[in-house]
Amino acid sequence: MSSKAIDLRTVNVTRYITPLREGGSLPALADADDDFKYVIKFRGAGHGSKALIADLIGGEIARFLGFKVPEIVFANLDEAFGRTEGDEEIQDLLKGSQGLNLGLHFLSGAINYDPVVTEIDPETASKIVWLDAYLTNIDRTFRNTNMLSWHKELWLIDHGASLYFHHSWINWEKTAKTPFTFIKDHVLLPQASKLKEADADFKKKLSAEVLQNIVNLIPEDWILWEGSEESPAEIREVYLNFLKIRLNHSEIFTKQAQDARQSLI
Known part of the structure; x- marks a missing residue:
């Protein structure tokens, strides 16, 4: 199994679709500029960037060991993103998540x-x-x-x-x-x-x-x-x-x- 350097793609989030309220960190389903949907984990959520680091390291170790893991990308949030969001909690989350966040390719129908x-x-x-x-x-x-x-x-x-x-x-x-x-x-x-x-x-x-x-x-x-x-x-x-x-x-x-x-x- 190859141990060469890993290079993750970076996408720009273009549309916030819906929050996924299974946990306290309020991940969301969103569209990106590569025309794919992603589950976005936000750096502005409760555990901040540490939860993203754990997801990144854990997911890529799992992938290297042969498990199937959705593609992980860096998801960039522009500073203007989310200004029209009506939910104040979500708007605050988006404001606190400007820059790079973590995205996992959405497995439609899973x-x-x-x-x-x-x-x-x-x-x-x-x-x-x-x-x-x-x-x-x-x-x-x-x-x-x-x-x-x-x-x-x-x-x-x-x-x-x-x-x-x-x-x-x-x-x-x-x-x-x-x-x-x-x-x-x-x-x-x-x-x-x-x-x-x-x-x-x-x-x-x-x-x-x-x-x-x-x-x-x-x-x-x-x-x-x-x-x-x-x-x-x-x-x-x-x-x-x-x-x-x-x-x-x-x-x-x-x-x-x-x-x-x-x-x-």
Whole structure:
């Protein structure tokens, strides 16, 4: 699998269609100037650019590992955009999101994955559970699976709740070596009987170069954090080192997931 540098497209948002109120961050469906529709995640939402960074890193790591993920683009919002929006909450969100935001290609006609209706094979389930334990993604639960069925294929979406260490930015090196207790709530944990195999496979594929290429995608103005004394380069280095350390100690979170699964079956 190639580890060459990744180059994401940038589109300009041309029309705000409708908010998607599944979460508190008010993502929206919008048109862009390439004539495609996107689900836009806004930097002006509750968790700011950190949620966008998590979505970007998580989505591109998932794509590199072979999962189907909607194309991720940088979505530019002009300063004049949204002035005619009647909803004051949405207008404030758009005003606070000028510049680059994150867009995911809209999968028209996709349906939410339903674990009652569709069972995923143990190998795929194990790989997704491993990915989410690695990324510390708290969101892939029965309540909110963040998986879609589109053209009879499984697609992973919304990694914005990953990498939650960056909301405190304290003791991140220690956090990188911890298990992931929330994995007990993962929707696919009961089927994940091949976690050891998934760990061995992905640990070989995720090189330092791959992780560096993905972290390098973070736009500089997403990491110009108010009150931070670290430069964008230093912040990128923390993300990279967190991912490398966590990968090097993957046996910790893999065993946690195995133990959590044993308590379920």
